[in-house]
Amino acid sequence: PYYRFNDDNLKWIAESNWSYTRTFQVDNEVMAQREQWLVMEGIDTFADVILNGKTIGRTINMFLTYRFNVTEILQKHFNMLVVGFTSAVSKSKQCYSDLPYTYSICDVYFAHRKEQCSFSWDWGPGFATQGIWKPIYLSAFNTSTLIGASALYNWGNNGTSITSGLLSGNFSIEIKGLEIHKIFTNITFPKTQDGISSLKLSIDLKTRWHSNEIGLLYMYSLCAISEKKSFIIFLYFFPLRFGFRKVELVQEPIPGSTGLSFYFRINDVPVFAKGANWIPADSFKSRITTERFENLLGSARDAHMNMLRVWGGGVYERQPGCTKIADEYGIMLWQDFMFACAMYPANKDFLANVTQVSKIVERLKHHPSIVIWAGNNENEAALATNWYNTSSHFARYKTDYVALYADTIMPIVQKLDPSRPFLTSSPTNGVESAKEGYVAKNPYSDYYGDVHYYNYNDNCLDWTKFASEYGFQSWPSFEAIQQVSEPQDWTITSNWSEHRNHHGSGNQEMLSQISMHFQIPDSSNCTEDFINTIYLTQVMQGLCYKAQTEFYRRARNHLFKGAGHTMGALYWQLNDIWEAPTWSSTEYGGKWKAVHYFASEFFAPV
Known part of the structure; x- marks a missing residue:
């Protein structure tokens, strides 16, 4: 296709x-x-x-x-x-x-x-x-069935809350992997109106899940056993694997800045987030195997990444898949809810459908890799800066925006999963956006929250607290292009090349950036020029990402006119959905582009 x-x-x-x-x-x-x-x-x-x-x-x-x-x-x-x-x-x-x-x-x-x-x-x-x-x-069942389970740790009371759905009767709970083997028998999960029951257990937890390069990845297994039938009740993925870690999104005053910090503290340790953004790995989901997930997340780990942002215009990936592997590889996940680049209605029918995000939270919250929920991708910025001609009815659109993300989704998340922070959008000014009614005048502020920064005309630098998107395009390898094209397509200006790049003037932007530093290939052999141009787009992309990422890492301890103290660099994007010029560092299928080799160095521990 x-x-x-x-x-x-x-x-x-x-x-x-x-x-x-x-x-x-x-x-x-x-x-x-x-x-x-x-x-x-x-x-x-x-x-x-x-x-x-x-x-x-x-x-x-x-x-x-x-x-x-x-x-x-x-x-x-x-x-x-x-x-x-x-x-x-x-x-x-x-x-x-x-x-x-x-x-x-x-x-x-x-x-x-x-x-x-x-x-x-x-x-x-x-x-x-x-x-x-x-x-x-x-x-099929006679008395009850377990359709899901999760576990959250209360750091103040040394307790674990295990939640389940559609479960009543007496069950045994076994948690493997703790220093003291614990079996809790004859536990009754009472029926509740929403079908979700909760059980609080006292556990002396001494081992925590850490992101890679920080600590060990302690994980536990939970089994629920029916007392009447004496068989193990299978969950979506069994045994249920979970881990405990303390997550804080720190937004506090910084001496010398009018803004606030914006960084993750994991198990009381400040963490500089290094990584990229994740998009669906294929248009046709049945083709995404566990091996492909492992290859892509393994590439992220091998490039010293500790965080991926699961972008909000795709899907909640199937299990076992991205999230489970991230648990095992020590890669933190910034999990967007699936809303992106649009003004959504807040009518009764749509909100009724949206409240089902509760099922998503229940399904995913046991994964320690997920460290934050975000309500949407770029919708606060779209509304605040009039992307879709909303200014003439701004109040109406803001009312719907707040109703959807602040009044509907946020309470659901905070009730079901108080262990993680929640942001209404990305980019956002965080607590400052909340003060401004969840739509800041400038969601791209250098002084608050996270930003999405793209500059296709200059040398790829910006001051920010946390860069959750930034990047520059390149073409995939000629070997990849050959699989989906014909020889008449092999010039940067062919109809096919223009059609394949869905980012407007993307091909011209790549040539412009190359011309700042290299000579554009220009010989009598069009195919050879195309191959050499592909190579230069990858080199140029690598240099752009290297300059910008190293700038962000240096800015961790610096302020410039109140901006700086950067604590996150997640470039756009890790992976590709097809063979085309994009911002990715790995091609469709997983082959590394040049920039991913750069990443293994500019993300290396220092």
Whole structure:
């Protein structure tokens, strides 16, 4: 699908409706249980679910797990399951047209809960997928079932809170890996209105999870065992692996500055965040294997990165995957919620769909690698600086913005996961933005919070407290380009080269930056010139990242007109979704670009 102009030629697929059908039988053990449920861990996105001719439910959110009671419908010898999809392209247009007023948004396709970059981005193609992207299975039980569990540590009271969903009755809890082997028996999780129960246990915790280069990665395993049936209840990923660490986002006055600090303190140790931004590794999620996750996160670790920012226009990655591997590799994660570059509605239906972020928090919060939740990518900046012509109705858009991120998402996160800080956006001025009603006049301030900084015309430097995005483009290797192009495409100004770079004048910006320091290849051999130009774009990207990152690291202990004391450098971006010119340091498939070799040096411990 990535060949030449197929991102345009194959759009008819996304614009069509599709159905997935299969038949299956059910064994006696499943049918003998009191209840049977159909569990669908990931449906992309708008679908009617039909079992044996009866519609059992509809899906409207790519990020949720759906559970449908099929007890009265399931048959032993023959069952037919049909998942009928409606095109996300047409459905999105309908959702947008149904909004109470014309909404300023960079794309009408964003008014729902689907991977936004699947409709194209400035580094990726538009393949608005529809289908089954996570497992589907039957869950059968007589009395209860455990659909999830998590563990949080209360640093003030030496206690652990273990939460679970849809669980009642007596269970044994075993936590392996503690210095003293602990088994808690005959524990009753009471039923609650929201289906989530909590149990507080007293544990003398002496070992903590640390980011790499700081300490050891202590992890524990939790098993829940049914007393009646004497079998281990399997979770989404079993055994449940979790770790404990103390996280603080420090925003306090700095002598000599009118602003505030902005840095992470992990287990009471200030940490300079070194790393990059993570985007989906493929337009087609079934092609992203655990090995690809391991390769990409392994590349981050090998370049001495200790943090990745999971960008808010993609997906909550499947498990086991990015988050689990980050736990094991000691890579901290800045986890955006999946809202990016748009003004979203705050009507009743949309907010009802959004409140399901509670399921995301419950599913992911046991991962010690996640050190912060952020409400969105760049939406505060978009509103404050009029990206989408919002100034004429600013008050209306701000009301919706606050209703979504501050009044809906933030209370959910703070209730379910008080162990981590929450920011309403990135970039943001942090507590200063909150003081200004969550939309600062200048969300790109050098004196507060984090910034996204891009400069394609000069020498790539800026003062900031925390750079959560910065970067410059380069082309992938010629070997990668050969896989998706033809010889007539092999010039920097070909129709294909212009089409492949979704960042407007990106190719010209790369040539301009090269010309500041090198000579542009210009011979009678166009292919050789293209290969040499590709090489120079990678060298130039490496030099830009090196200059900017080393500047940020030096600025850790310096102030300039009140700016400085930089404590984070996360460049845009670690990985690629296809073979194209982007800001990435690794190509589609995982091969290192030149800048990643630079990163292994400019991120090295000092």
